[in-house]
Amino acid sequence: MWLSAAFALVLMGAFFTLFSYDLEDVIFNRLVAAEADRSEPGHMPGITTYSGHASLPPWLRERLAEDAPQAEYEVSTRGHGHFHVAVRPGAADGKPRYVVFDVTELTSTTSHLRRTSGLLLTSALLALLAAALLGHVVARRLGRPLEQLVGRLREEDGALPEDDGGVAEVRALLEALRARDERIQELLERERRFNRDASHELRTPLAVAQGAVEILELDPPRDAETFRRLRQAVSQMGLLTEGILWLARERRSDERCELLRVSRELVALYAHLRQSDRIEISIESAGEVLAPIPAPVARVMLGNLLKNALAYTSEGRIVIGIEPTAWTLSDTGVGFGSVEPGQEGFGIGLSLVERLARRFSWGLAIDTLKPHGTRVRLTWDCTRPDFSSGEEYGT
Secondary structure (H helix, E strand, O other): OHHHHHHHHHHHHHHHHHHHHHHHHHHHHHHHHHHHOOOOOOOOOOEEEEEOHHHOOHHHHOOOOOOOOOEEEEEEEOOOEEEEEEEEOOOOOOOOEEEEEEOOOOOOHHHHHHHHHHHHHHHHHHHHHHHHHHHHHHHHHHHHHHHHHHHHHHOOOOOOOOOOOOOHHHHHHHHHHHHHHHHHHHHHHHHHHHHHHHHHHHHHHHHHHHHHHHHHHHOOOOOHHHHHHHHHHHHHHHHHHHHHHHHHOOOOOOOOEEHHHHHHHHHHHHHHHOOOOOEEEEEEEOOOOEEOOOHHHHHHHHHHHHHHHHHOOOOEEEEEEEEOOEEEEEEOOOOOOOOOOOOOOOHHHHHHHHHHHHHOOOEEEEEEOOOOOEEEEEEOOOOOOOOOOOOOOOO
16 A cells, blocks of 8 residues: 555656646747737747847857747756747848747746645645555454454354454355355264264174174184184274274363373284284383373274384384373384385275374374384374364374
8 A cells, every 4th residue: 555655646746747847838838929929029028039040149049050940949048047939930131030038037847846745745645644544444344354253263163253344255255154164064964974873883793793702712713813813803893993983972181091001902912913023013101191082092093003014014123102292103114105006005094093183183293214114103282171273183
């Protein structure tokens, strides 16, 4: 706004200055022409008539050509003033006639330019002040409903404001956001229903399978290895179903789990997935850490990450690090993004981990180690009782 006003001021000042000079010249030329065309000149003070080019004062002779055609001319001289001259054909002697109008005392544009500039500057400042006040009023009228809208959107589960401030653009934006919010809520509810229904449908056959495994444990079959794999597969299916169910449940902020204990359980559960005896699995922790997440969810998330590490590590180490606000898994496998074509992908496991991390406001970071390996880091914020921010997700 300020740049536009300054540009308009310069243009307006230049226009009025040029207009003033041009208007003066037109008036003086018409006066001297009218006097020169009179049948009996000499009626206007300040006008002198000369016959022949040689009769002109020296300062006019050097500025006017001897063969100058009939016309009106503006002549500025140094030290002798400002003149307007009308050249007309001579009488019988053939010498041209010069009607000279001394306008030195009459020229006022230059002397009044400072006052005119002051008036223009004052007018511009007043216009800027009025524009600033008007812009402030318009900005407040438009900004207040927008500020309310931004504040509501920043709040978790914040409803859109009803007041649009009487601004058509804000009203259109609110209507578009409400329509989008309705579509998102519909999609979320559809997803929750599917997760809830699918998980409940899976629970029945899983309960039957788990019951059968418990019965077989009373009298284990001869093929102990096959029975052990069956038991672990049923356990993994139960954890996967539990994780999907948690996506459809309401989250409670008071749920905690012991990460060291869960990590030990998972190492014991999935240690058989090691591709060789050259893989060492270790847990590094200064003590038990209570994490803001239900234990079943922690088993699903950490278990999937551990299975992925075991699947892509043929030798070396897998290290689980437990800190007060982080759980880290590092391996010496091929590295995330470095799997051979046709062998990439973590299936539903990593997707489920990502969605559960977002659901419980945990941060998830996956980095490739050099020369090879992957590090996965889950983080949370224990200083916030509600754990409602998901800003770390995807970093």
